[in-house]
Amino acid sequence: MKKLLFLLIFAGLGAAAYYGLQASGYTVTISRPPMTRSLSASLAQAEAPESQTRKSEAAPPPSQDIDIQDEDPDEDKWIVEEESQDLEFPSVADEYIVYDDEQSLDGSEDEIPEEAGAPSMASAASMVQVDINEPVDEFPLSPPGDETVPSLLDSLRVTGPLYFCGEQVPLDNPEVRERLEKELMLSLWDRPQVLLWIKRSTRYMPIIDSKLKAAGMPRDLRYVAVAESALRPHAGSPKGAMGFWQFIKGTGKRYGLEINRDVDDRREIRRSTDAAILYFKELYKRFGSWTLAAAAYNMGEDGLESQILVQEQINYYQLYLPLETQRYIFRILSAKLLMEHPEKFGFHLKPEDYYPLIEVENVEFKTVAKAPLTLAAKAANTSFKHIKDLNPHLRGYDLSAGEHNIMVPKGASDGFNERFLTLFSKWFEQKAGHIYVVKPGDSLTRIAEAHGIPLPTLAMWNRINLNKPIVPGQRLVVYKRTDK
Numbered sequence: 001m002k003k004l005l006f007l008l009i010f011a012g013l014g015a016a017a018y019y020g021l022q023a024s025g026y027t028v029t030i031s032r033p034p035m036t037r038s039l040s041a042s043l044a045q046a047e048a049p050e051s052q053t054r055k056s057e058a059a060p061p062p063s064q065d066i067d068i069q070d071e072d073p074d075e076d077k078w079i080v081e082e083e084s085q086d087l088e089f090p091s092v093a094d095e096y097i098v099y100d101d102e103q104s105l106d107g108s109e110d111e112i113p114e115e116a117g118a119p120s121m122a123s124a125a126s127m128v129q130v131d132i133n134e135p136v137d138e139f140p141l142s143p144p145g146d147e148t149v150p151s152l153l154d155s156l157r158v159t160g161p162l163y164f165c166g167e168q169v170p171l172d173n174p175e176v177r178e179r180l181e182k183e184l185m186l187s188l189w190d191r192p193q194v195l196l197w198i199k200r201s202t203r204y205m206p207i208i209d210s211k212l213k214a215a216g217m218p219r220d221l222r223y224v225a226v227a228e229s230a231l232r233p234h235a236g237s238p239k240g241a242m243g244f245w246q247f248i249k250g251t252g253k254r255y256g257l258e259i260n261r262d263v264d265d266r267r268e269i270r271r272s273t274d275a276a277i278l279y280f281k282e283l284y285k286r287f288g289s290w291t292l293a294a295a296a297y298n299m300g301e302d303g304l305e306s307q308i309l310v311q312e313q314i315n316y317y318q319l320y321l322p323l324e325t326q327r328y329i330f331r332i333l334s335a336k337l338l339m340e341h342p343e344k345f346g347f348h349l350k351p352e353d354y355y356p357l358i359e360v361e362n363v364e365f366k367t368v369a370k371a372p373l374t375l376a377a378k379a380a381n382t383s384f385k386h387i388k389d390l391n392p393h394l395r396g397y398d399l400s401a402g403e404h405n406i407m408v409p410k411g412a413s414d415g416f417n418e419r420f421l422t423l424f425s426k427w428f429e430q431k432a433g434h435i436y437v438v439k440p441g442d443s444l445t446r447i448a449e450a451h452g453i454p455l456p457t458l459a460m461w462n463r464i465n466l467n468k469p470i471v472p473g474q475r476l477v478v479y480k481r482t483d484k
Helices: 002-023 039-047 050-058 121-127 152-156 174-189 191-214 219-229 249-254 269-287 290-299 301-311 323-340 373-379 384-390 416-429 444-451 455-462
Strands: 028-030 078-080 360-367 402-409 435-437 475-477
Touching (some): 152 174, 174 191, 174 323, 191 219, 219 323, 290 323, 360 416, 373 416, 444 455, 455 475
Antiparallel strands (some): 360 402
């Protein structure tokens, strides 16, 4: 340690002397002496205790150390010229970097010589010359020569009039065009997401379109669902909005959606679309414009009306609104442009690339008691997963007591009610054996172990929080392992 400290002090004094002479106008020449010891060995000796130092002096350095020997010391001199004061630094090849594993920086063990005839670094650099003052017209989205994806600038050129629900978008206004181009660029930045919009459109848009047409509503409202949820039934927001049309709970219930512990109709495409149509009808009646109706759908009708009154302006494109609502119409327009003209933006899909519309049938039935959803799956001759996929509004693993209206695979509706009644009757007869009444001193862990089931499964069957205690007299559902 003393030797290391001495080396550091000596190096500092040498540097001070060097810069002092340089400042006085002297020519300073520093020669690097030959090095016969490895750097790793020197550092190890400097930091080792005195006993270890004596031991290392008596023995030669280990074989794995890398010895550094300058063949020509004068070749690596740092020369300071008095006239120019320029400092000539050694090249990268002259710097010594020692690795314990005897590997170079790129992981190879030996320096790779240049191939015969290969250009040097300097000549290669001279081949690539870029004029930074030369203007760049376009930034392509794909490598040069790829004609399948147009350039970004070409994609942003919206030619001809653009309408939303029959109302013309004032693209002659530079600010409006800029806002539209911004949303287009943001969408094109995430091309995989846009691709999923397009692929999902054949699965969900026929359902939305048929309902909009039957209600006499503008077809462009279909793109509201894209902007809201990307056509994902389980899409949610931090504010509690859910489903295809992103209804919050209060608004959804106001327009007839059932939202409770067992069912969330916001995630069902048909029922949520019916609710969205009712809501848009009311908004259009209130504001007299589909553009304003869409803005109110985003920020709330009362909030929009207050902005209209304060600003004395009824033109959406001239209103100063919250940032999200300022972008909202342009997000919808961006989805419209991308999905109506996918080829223009480089999306060339074949018919088999689209997700197919799932053919389903509707069944209505009634249960007099809470029953496992697997009974409905068996009655439909399908799996529990398939029933959940076809009915994303169903929550949990059970059907509540009462009337139900669910979707089943095509052809499964024939005889469904008879099969379900048979399965339900058999299950109901055995129900007493599935109910466990909590006794004093019981715990969920003890009950699960007694019935040979995992604790999380018991909690899932009964929708209980593992952090909350159970109480005597509480009834728990415990299915037998033989039940299929």
